[in-house]
Amino acid sequence: MSVTYGDVMKADPSMLNKSAGVWKDWADAVLVHAGYLKEQVGQHIEKQHWDGPPAVLARGKVDGTHAGLLNSAERLRSVEGALISAGKAFDEAKNTLVGLTSEAQSHGLQVDAETGHLSYTAPAVGTVVMDTYGKKALTQADVTNLVNAAQGYINDLQPRIDAAVEKAGRADTDLSQTLAGLAPPRRSDSDQPTGDPGPYGVGGSGGLGPSASGDTSTHSASAGEAQAYAKSLMAQYGWSESDWESLVKLWNQESGWNANAVNPSSGAAGIPQALGHGHVFDLGDYKAQIQWGLNYIRDRYGSPNAAWAHEVSHNWY
Template structure:
């Protein structure tokens, strides 16, 4: 049998899973605090600085804040995975210990996980059959415990393969700070959208909106997927967050303010839970208003079209996991 062996499980110390989970939880708490500190700095920059340098600093800090938030979510998933594995592994360990103790008490040997009868042959056929049935029951219980332990152990490896760097960009630098740009203001490293791992365009994207204008907003924004984020840019092939939203509405025949804070101030608000495809979704409240905005794509899935931050590109992302502060529906 592959995976966890009989001796591994019998002599295991399941609390090690719990200790590891607790350690990841402490790391997550520290990252959460870092995310909060970055958001505070970003709000100060948004409310008190002027000039293009301030905007670039705002975009840079915002990019780091979003990465730290993403890291915190990954750490929480790792902690949850390890905690579940600890519970399942501990249950399997306890089942195995109890089974072996009972089997030995009934005169069976369980060395190596193979149950054998150490008692002399019974006198009657019925007694012999009973012993065979009893031995098989213990063997089945041991095999089941090993299977449960192996499943718990492999679940950790499977989960971590999907969460660790290479699939997830943990909060670390990747050279996307202010000044790391090409001579024309574009990000220094071009984005290959087909390999970016973004949420794919849903098959019903062209029929999601409740009215033609909202559908025009969505259709236009979807044509910009993969275009790089550049602070202050309004197209035609690079955008910041509000540059994308203002130009999407312009393409649909409606002029809205250029920046996210004024969009928030002037456009009619929509209660959370009542947002529709094509609405604006806002994040990161500062002194003058939100510092970030996207376009709702599918409220049921919680998706939006957004130009996230420096070093990223226009993409489909999940807004419900990013603590939106409100919605608006330009008219």
């Protein structure tokens, strides 16, 4: 849907700048996580002088994840830039429209509140008006002159109004395209995590797995322990048995309930695949991750059923 005159007039450009700040914080969080992974390599591999295939494999996984995180941070920063540009464009367009609207109204023109279309309602012949000489009844010639003058104002102002709206529309399109570029691709069966990903394993990317109906199985003993803990907390949130089934599906989809899962392309980590402000950095700490994840679901969606529905529909939650 294209941007309209009404959209621009009702817009609050400052909100776009505030959103840009949030995306900057998100990018910063990803960069912090990238640094964390590099630090872990130094502590657990290089300082220990580990050698052989396992160490090479671990380094390769972390290097790939680190590169993916840097790429993700760059893409998040691109959204920040697009939001700032959109905020500037909407601010300029709105200021322009406010001025042009005032000018149009001063000439007796009507401005449609949604489309910005200019029009003029001519007075009837015989209408009594005041001029410099006192009261006067308008003649047909007077009305014709008023209509011609109004049309001249419309011919001047309407293109300028339309141009301001189009400027905001282009900024909105650019922002939408930038955001669309962040959408995670759907995973095929071959993309699914297999076995135990280990301390730097690949977690879920938000894509759907082999079946859109969801996987309710328990993937490992550690996953079973995490699920038992999560289920013990469900009553605190007032959630139902169907919510529990949705939660199992959701986090099977995202990470297989693996507390050590890390997505190399986005930096999402842990059982809930957390990313952004409030990120859970303690890999392996399934209790902290689950508490964070349940609070996130409650605050954003209200329930696991709603979060799972969003996952199925949008490929992320």
